[in-house]
Amino acid sequence: MKGKLKLFLAVGAISVIVAGCANANSQNGMKGTDQPKMNMGDSQQNTSQNKEQSGDMKLTQATPVADGKEFTITAQASNLKVSDDVTLPVWTFNNSVPGPQIRVKVGDTVKVKLKNELEEPVSIHWHGYPVPNNMDGIPGVTQDAVAAGKEFTYEFKATVPGTYWYHSHQDSVNQLDKGLYGTLIVEDPSESYDRDYTIVLDEWMSSGEMDMSNNEDMEGMDHSQMDMGDTSNNEDMQGMDHSQMDMGNTSNNEDMEGMDHSQMDMGDTSNMTEMAGHDMSMYDVYTMNGKTGDAIDKLTVKKGDKVRIRLVNAGYITHTIHLHGHEFKVIASDGQPVNSPAVITDQGIAIAPGERYDLEFTANNPGSWLLEEHGKEDRVKNMRAVIEYEGVPDRPDASNANEELPTFDLTKYGQQARTNFSLDQKFDQDVKLDLNTEMKAGEMVYTINGKLFPDTDPIKVDKGDKVKVTFVNNSKTDDHPMHLHGHFFQVLSKNGKPLEGTPVIKDTLNVKPGEEYVVAFEADNPGDWMFHCHDLHHASAGMVTDVMYNGYNSNYTPDPTVGNKPE
Template sequence: MISRRNFMQSSVALAMSMPLATLVSKARADGVIELRAQKISKKLAGESYAASQLWLYNGKSPGPEIRVKQGQRARVHFTNELDEPTSIHWHGIRIDNAMDGVSGLTQAAVPSGGTFEYDFVAPDAGTFWYHAHNNSWNQVARGLYGALIIEEPEPVVDRDHDLTLMLDDWRLEDDGTLHLASMGSFMDWSHAGRLGNWITVNGTSQPEFKLNAGENYRLRLINACNARVIQISPAAINALILGYDGFVFDRPAQPDNDTLSMAPAQRVDLLINQPLAGQSELNDIGEFALQELSGQNPLSLAKFSFSGARKTRQQAALKLTPNSIRMPDLDNAVNVPLIMTGGAMGRMGTVSYKGKPLGRDDVMRTKQVWAFNGVANLADEPLFQVERGQTVVIKTENKTGWIHGMHVHGHHFRILSRQRKELPSMHWRDTFIIDGDETVEIAFVADNPGKWLLHCHMLEHAAAGMQTWFEVV
């Protein structure tokens, strides 16, 4: 379905003039950034299609890109103009707990008409994002997200060469409107989550980026999909990898595999540098498409064309400065087992939900079909509680038949082992992929006090039971 739609769309999309980049937020004179969650009518699929009723920050899809220098204060005055409560989570930031934006855990949801002052300092530079964190499965699907870029004191590339690509898949009706009838469907919650049939990059379909040949560009890819694991091939576009989940490496790296998977909420920073077509033995393409490879047919996400005089790659050295973060002390770790169960064709065993056993008859009513360690959704007790500075190893065993993307709030971790696929364990992440029947171990220093969520970032899975929390005291 998706390939047909986006294929059909290509002729429409290319005829339109489209913004190439995300809109960057402008702070007020006092340095405060205004964000408003608003109900907006917007044409997602092109001018010849009907408009969708979306929920967007400042009326834009994606919301304004927020840029703050590393170590500097970010102040956001948030106003909720929706008809229901909401909150904002700053994804991947090792943030002050009170600012993490998880309604029901770190703050009360902001009521309709209410405001909230988000005020935090981001210790790490990199590619992050913000999104609604109350009924996220619904609010994010309707468009409540934007990029959050924490700038290095010394930028890796200048602003003209620093491109954000927020990727999202929307589920649209044939007339181009958001498919509302399937919002919250039990089918999605118990299977792969809400998958869309219409892919946008920075709110438009297949934008084209016109770049200078032979110069370094940083592409910040952010997967804002509710549930789709996006697959790309950095090698196919001669891209190097600069970092994952906001944390850059110490130098650009060759991709490990032909395809690179990005779970919902994961980010990948790429470096591209393309000589002119026919002018270099290195590569003979003057343009290429970044393709999404998870479906039956490759889909063009965005097109890049190169012009200018440079016949070879510019040799300007890139200076990458990795974020400073404490290494886990594996010899003195607290070990936490996390068993994932449930989902379609799976078993949950005996499950408790809100402190009571979940009977068979309750499943359809509560839509709780997934569990961590036999508990669906948040319980009164945390999964674990540790003292600040303690190294934690979480061994996650996925006993469901489904792939998941697990996100730890407030901390970055290292992946220690992965049974079936190689992942570069030497990199920091805030979200990890786990296949069906796979076991993944992660380790981190729990050095950020507060109550932190640990959940599947396939937002329907989280709503249907796949979330828990831990406490650092």
């Protein structure tokens, strides 16, 4: 089953994460807790109820905020109540979707024990966080996936504050889709907010005929043993996973995108325009923290509050979010602070897969307002949270999701400052990554410099190297949100023009069709690191390379019996 085919998933669930807003007498001096915290410790789970059969599964609980230094995260099957009348089978961390928010402080040594009560192996990747290489959670690269009934402890030092997240990287195109993700917040001791909310964005498919619990044999498959017959006119087929598939005559497949037809024989499919495989319009239910529309929990504020909203995109579609009724600042991107952020209003914040944006505003306009996605499609209307002032009747302002708004441009925002890199300096490595969508051996794939992972050319570096990377997106219609593990990079130019505003430091950068970006990073974290598109359909279809440190010796040897699937 293809990762984004969240079959039977109608509406997402689980409470808005009230992220670490401790009360007035808490250690960090923050106030405004709207949800009880819990230290996950080493709590026991009732494994007898964690069956994949929907009748035996638990019902997911509200997403907890887990603070401290040591945590237990249990991967388990469950039921997700996505609305009053729909309950769906999912995979969870600690019986919630999203999984528990892990909230720590700069300087903490973080220990997270992953226990696997699923029947499939899993892992945890700390998206955006510069953990040691052996803690990166990449099956077959840095560790074996954690098999059913087994456990693994991740340990790293919290050195960089900001908004991050975690997810399974075992067969991630599928497991992330099933609900195996959560957020990681590293608190900066110099910051304090009255309200601090985290909102995880995702999208689901509300219809389908396949129960994902019975599709283990169709997940994470490669593109081998596939016969697609005549594919003479497949230029626009995108991101498809057609393992062991005989499609006969597919001479007119312009509109087939990203379909997963493992082991299918489709015979004569000379006109495939009616089949919308990777047509992302099929994902018709948009969620905030797993809930949709009126089911989304309100964001409660009171007049005078200083409010932070952390937006995390755990899906595969870019979502453009608008805050109604208030001026606000964009204070961070991918956890990294923006220099001298300006006050803005009525701009849409486009958040690509894997990206994070943090907003800050003062609650100075009592009423009931919306934080919502903007767009003209019906599905965007469900991605909206009410910002409700205490003591004010619940009558939110009308949605204006269809209104044309300027899109926020981080490359022209804030003020310039001294940086580690510039376009005119000398680099130790100068790499070009041509990102493209191609037909190879009768299937649609996503390539880097014309090659597919694992045959892409790794970026080989020495520790201390300063590396310049040029992204060029030659795909006709696909965005490619490129994510580098273990490092931050600085964006130097866009389409040949140097950035005008704040230094932009990121770990995930969305490169749209026809765009060119130049970025730079320092090779300061030895290991073997993945560098890939975070539309995981694209990664699983080839758009992956590695940053490999010369002389790095890992003591890890993959176990061939585990079934490691790094993408």
